[in-house]
Amino acid sequence: MIRRLVVLALLVGGAVLLEPLRAPTEGVIAPRSLFLFGILLLTADTFGALTHDAGLPRLVGYLLAGLALGPSVTAIVPPGVLQDLAMMKRLAVGLIGLLAGAELRAADLRLRHRAIFWILTLQVLAVMAAVWAALLLTHQWVPFLVDLSTSSLVFVALLFAATLAVNSPMVTLAMLTETGARGPLARTTLGVVLVADVVVILLFTAAFSLAQGSLGGAPAGAPSSLFQLLREVLGSICAGLLVGGVVSLYLRFVRHELVVFAVVVVFATAAAAQALQFELLLSLLVAGFFVENLAPVRAQPLVETLHHMAVPVFVIFFAMAGAELDVASFASLWPVILLLAVVRGAAILGGSRAGARIGGAEPVVAREIWTGLVSQAGVALGLATIIAERLPGLGRAMQVLIVGIIAVNESVGPVLFRRGLSRAGEIIVP
Amino acid sequence: MQTTLAALAVLTAGYILAYLLFDRLRDRYGYVGGAEYVLLGVLLGPHVTRLLDAGRVQDLTPIVSLAIGWLGLLLGTYFRLPTLALLSPDHVRIAFAEAVATFAAGLGALLLLFRYLADHTWADAAVQAVTLAAVATLSSPAAVDAFVDRARVRSALLPVLQLTARIDALIGVVAFGLILAILHRGDVAPDIRPPTATEWAVINLAVGVASGVLFHLFLGPRDGETESGGASRLFVALAGAIVIASGASYYLNLSPLYTNLVLGFILANSGAAHREVTRLLLATERPVYLALLVFAGAAWSPESVDLLFLAPAFVLVRLAARFFGGRVAGELVAPPELRTPRLARGLLAQGGLAVAMAVNYTQVRPDLNPRLILTATLLSVLLFEAVAGREGAALVESLEADAVGAGIGSSSSGTAAGVT
Numbered sequence: 148m149i150r151r152l153v154v155l156a157l158l159v160g161g162a163v164l165l166e167p168l169r170a171p172t173e174g175v176i177a178p179r180s181l182f183l184f185g186i187l188l189l190t191a192d193t194f195g196a197l198t199h200d201a202g203l204p205r206l207v208g209y210l211l212a213g214l215a216l217g218p219s220v221t222a223i224v225p226p227g228v229l230q231d232l233a234m235m236k237r238l239a240v241g242l243i244g245l246l247a248g249a250e251l252r253a254a255d256l257r258l259r260h261r262a263i264f265w266i267l268t269l270q271v272l273a274v275m276a277a278v279w280a281a282l283l284l285t286h287q288w289v290p291f292l293v294d295l296s297t298s299s300l301v302f303v304a305l306l307f308a309a310t311l312a313v314n315s316p317m318v319t320l321a322m323l324t325e326t327g328a329r330g331p332l333a334r335t336t337l338g339v340v341l342v343a344d345v346v347v348i349l350l351f352t353a354a355f356s357l358a359q360g361s362l363g364g365a366p367a368g369a370p371s372s373l374f375q376l377l378r379e380v381l382g383s384i385c386a387g388l389l390v391g392g393v394v395s396l397y398l399r400f401v402r403h404e405l406v407v408f409a410v411v412v413v414f415a416t417a418a419a420a421q422a423l424q425f426e427l428l429l430s431l432l433v434a435g436f437f438v439e440n441l442a443p444v445r446a447q448p449l450v451e452t453l454h455h456m457a458v459p460v461f462v463i464f465f466a467m468a469g470a471e472l473d474v475a476s477f478a479s480l481w482p483v484i485l486l487l488a489v490v491r492g493a494a495i496l497g498g499s500r501a502g503a504r505i506g507g508a509e510p511v512v513a514r515e516i517w518t519g520l521v522s523q524a525g526v527a528l529g530l531a532t533i534i535a536e537r538l539p540g541l542g543r544a545m546q547v548l549i550v551g552i553i554a555v556n557e558s559v560g561p562v563l564f565r566r567g568l569s570r571a572g573e574i575i576v577p
Numbered sequence: 578m579q580t581t582l583a584a585l586a587v588l589t590a591g592y593i594l595a596y597l598l599f600d601r602l603r604d605r606y607g608y609v610g611g612a613e614y615v616l617l618g619v620l621l622g623p624h625v626t627r628l629l630d631a632g633r634v635q636d637l638t639p640i641v642s643l644a645i646g647w648l649g650l651l652l653g654t655y656f657r658l659p660t661l662a663l664l665s666p667d668h669v670r671i672a673f674a675e676a677v678a679t680f681a682a683g684l685g686a687l688l689l690l691f692r693y694l695a696d697h698t699w700a701d702a703a704v705q706a707v708t709l710a711a712v713a714t715l716s717s718p719a720a721v722d723a724f725v726d727r728a729r730v731r732s733a734l735l736p737v738l739q740l741t742a743r744i745d746a747l748i749g750v751v752a753f754g755l756i757l758a759i760l761h762r763g764d765v766a767p768d769i770r771p772p773t774a775t776e777w778a779v780i781n782l783a784v785g786v787a788s789g790v791l792f793h794l795f796l797g798p799r800d801g802e803t804e805s806g807g808a809s810r811l812f813v814a815l816a817g818a819i820v821i822a823s824g825a826s827y828y829l830n831l832s833p834l835y836t837n838l839v840l841g842f843i844l845a846n847s848g849a850a851h852r853e854v855t856r857l858l859l860a861t862e863r864p865v866y867l868a869l870l871v872f873a874g875a876a877w878s879p880e881s882v883d884l885l886f887l888a889p890a891f892v893l894v895r896l897a898a899r900f901f902g903g904r905v906a907g908e909l910v911a912p913p914e915l916r917t918p919r920l921a922r923g924l925l926a927q928g929g930l931a932v933a934m935a936v937n938y939t940q941v942r943p944d945l946n947p948r949l950i951l952t953a954t955l956l957s958v959l960l961f962e963a964v965a966g967r968e969g970a971a972l973v974e975s976l977e978a979d980a981v982g983a984g985i986g987s988s989s990s991g992t993a994a995g996v997t
Binding site: 158186407455459 | 642643794814820823829
C-alpha cells in the first residue's frame, strides 16, 4: 500500500514539477500529451492494484484514476491532452472489438442460443419499458424535458430508453480477462452482450429517427434516416467481413508480427470508419467473429496476441473514460440519475431472470446473469455523443444526463459482475 | 485525427509489405539491411506519392519519440554491470579507445566544416558537429552480431568487435544527449528562471533515473502475481516507464535516446525483472526499428544546394574517422595478440540508432539544419550498409585465414594465437 502511494506521489509530483520547464506550445499533438499519457497509464494501473486489494475490480481503479487526473478533479490531464490521446482510445476500442468478436464462438452461440435470445429480448424490452415509463413520470424534474410537447416527450424518452438498453462489451471482456472466468455465466453474458450490441444499435437508430422527426428534424421514418440506418449497420457488417477476410489471408499466408498487424488493422478500419461513417466496434466485432468461426484458418495466434495486449488496452480505455467524466455538469441532476440507474438495474434483474428461465439457462446463469448486464461504457458513450451532435440544443442536455447514468453503471456494474462471477464459482484468477 | 489514423495505417501497411518482401530476400540471399525501409518511407512521403504528407509526418512525432526511446532503452540494457565485470580489460580498453578516437576525429573535422565552410557560430557548429560526430561513431551491434554468428572460427577479435559496437553506441548517444541538454533550446514558463546548461544535463539524467526508480516501485515484489498477470504488469510498467521517459524528453526538448539509455541501464542493473525486460525489448526491437526507418524516409526533404556538399563530406569524414579510430585502437592500444589494422572494417554499418539520432535531432532542433543532418545521416547509412556486409564478410574470411595459418603453425608451436 505504502509503495503504491509512493508511486502515485512520484507520478503526480513528476507531472507537476516538469510542467513549468516548457512554455505552452502550439501543435497538432501537444508535446506533453505523450508524457501525461505515461503518467495516466501508470497511475491507472496503480489505482487498479489498490482497488483490487480492496476486493473491487481493477477497472474501477482505472476509472477512478482517470477521474482523479482528469479535468473534473485535478486537471493534471487537461481536455486538450485527452483530445490528443483519442487515437489511443480508438485503438483500444478496436482491439477490444476484434478480441470480443474472436471470443464469440459459434458453437457457444448454438449451444446457448435459446437462453441468449430470451435473456436479450426480455432484458432489452424490460429496460426500455421501465426507463421510458420512469422518464415520462419524472419529466417535470428534468429541465430539458419540461417544455416538450407530448409526442416529442414520448419519442425522446424512447430514444433515452434505447440508449440505456446498451450493455458494455468492454467491461464484460475486461472482467473476463481479469478474472479468467470461462464458465456458463461468463459465456452466456458475453454472448448476450455482444449480440445486444448489434440489436440495440438498430433500436437506437430507429428511436433516434423517430425522436428527430418529432422534434422537427427529418420526419420519422423518412427514407434518408432509414438509408442511414441501413448504411451504418450493413456498412459495418460488410466492412467487418472485408477486414475479417484480410485478417484471415494474413493469418494463412504470413502469420508474422501479429501485434503490428493487429494495430494496423484497427487503425486502417478506424480511418475507413471515419471516412465512410460506419461503426468501428461493430465492424471489428464482425471481423473477429468471421476469423474465429467462418474462415478456414487458425485464429488462435491472433487471439493469444490480443489477449497479451488486453490488459494495457483496458488500462488505457478505462483511464481515459474516467478522465472524460464531467462530474460537475451532472451534479445538479443526481436524484434523477440515481433513480433511472436503479430503475434500469431493476429492469435488467427482472427481464434477464425471466429470459433465462424461459430460455432454459442453468440456474446459476438465471440467478446471476443480471450482474453482467448492468455495466455501460464505450458504446453507450458513443451513442450519447451522437445524440449531442445530431440533436442540437436538446442533445447536449440529454448527453449530460445519459453520461451521468453511464458513470453510475460503469462504476457499479464491474463490482456487481465480479460478485456474480464469484458467487457462480467461475473466478479463476482471484 | 483522421489524417493521423490514415498516416499510421499507411505507414504500418508499408512496413508490413516491405517486411514480407525483404524477409524473402534476406532468407534467400543473406541480405541484412534497413535501407529499403528508408526508401519505402521516401516513396510514401511528401516528395513522391504523398501518401504521407508533411502534416501527417508531423502528427506522428510523439509516436516516433516513443520508438526512439525504445531503441535507447534497448541499448541501455546491454550494459549490465555483472556481465561487464567479466570482460577482459584489454577488450574494454580497445573498445573505448576506438569509440573516443573515432568521435574525436569526426568532431574535429566536422567542427571545422561547420564553423568555416558553412559559416556557423561556434555554438551552432558545435551542436551540429557533435550530432554528426555521434552519428559517425555509431556502429550497428546487430550487423556485427550477424557476421560474428556466421563466422566459422572463434577469433578473439570477434568479441572485441561486438563490445566496440556497443561502446560506440554508448559514446554516441551520451555525446548527443549531452549536447542537446547543454546547448538547450526552448522556453520555460515565464515565472521561473531558465535552467543552466548543467541543470538541463542533470534534469535529463534525472528523468531517466526517476523513470527507472518508478518502474521498480511500480512493479514491486512480483510474488503473488500469476504468470500471465505478472507479464501484463511488466508490460504496463515497461510501456509506462518508456512513455514517461520519452514523453518527458520530448516535452522538455531533450533526447529520448539518452534518457532511455539511462533508464535501460537502471533496469538492467537492478531488480529481478531484467531478463524479462530484455526479452520483451528484443522481441519488439525489429518492428520499432523498421517503422522508424520508414518514418525517417518519409520525413526526409532535400537540402538546399549550397549546403548539399556537407552530406558527402560527412560520409568521407566518417570513413576517415572510423579508420582512424580503428587504427588507434587496433594498433596503438591493443595488446600484441589482438593487434590488427582491420578493426574498422567490421564497424562500418551504422544501424537504426543513427537514424533514430538524426530523426531526434530534427525534432529537437528544427531551427538548425535538420534536413542537412537527416540527409547526411541517411546517405551515410545507405552507403555504409551497402558495403558493410561485404567488408564484414571479408574481415571474417581474413580471420578464418589467420586461424588456418595459426592452426598450421600450432602443429609446431602448440598454440594458435588470436584464436579462442
